[in-house]
């Protein structure tokens with residue numbers, strides 16, 4: 237069985253080598269969809285009975301590990317030196333420095349990497365992260381899928 241929880245956040249970014257508009261500083265209302273697989277828990281009387289994982293707990297983990305960190309941050313590529321230096325010159329600015337260019341693909345891959353270690357199979361139902369889908373705009377998204385490149 238698969239379940240998916242969607243969360244949204246706002247962040248700034250730019251793609252420094254982009255040939256067109258995306259080389260400029262701009263922002264998005266991103267959406268993150270976290271898909272988990274596992275067996276349906278059969279445990280009468282327990283709060284998680286009939287679930288793969290409580291959606292509230294899916295949200296809690298994704299918020300702690302990604303959304304709270306990226307929301308209203310500027311996501312900057314480490315080697316985008318001018319922008320990184322500018323952001324560093326602003327005391328207290330919420331900046332997330334990444335080892336990769338902040339494309340939808342790289343952000344989906346980074347979110348998958350972080351979240352994969354965060355969802356624990358505490359009920360023994362083979363819970364695991366299957367996919368992270370990251371929408372950059374309503375029309376553009378990237379999927380990081382377990383076992384795929």
Ligand SMILES: Nc1nc2c(c(=O)[nH]1)N=C([C@H](O)[C@H](O)COP(=O)(O)OP(=O)(O)OP(=O)(O)O)CN2
Nearest residue numbers: 251254257258264338339340341372373374375376
């Ligand atoms: N493969 C990728 N291509 C592009 C990415 C990306 O992350 N991966 N990112 C961008 C820009 O950052 C931008 O966010 C996309 O803008 P745009 O193409 O304008 O997207 P829209 O949904 O707004 O497109 P409309 O045609 O205006 O509907 C560019 N490419």
Ligand SMILES: [Zn+2]
Nearest residue numbers: 249258262264
């Ligand atoms: Zn963009």
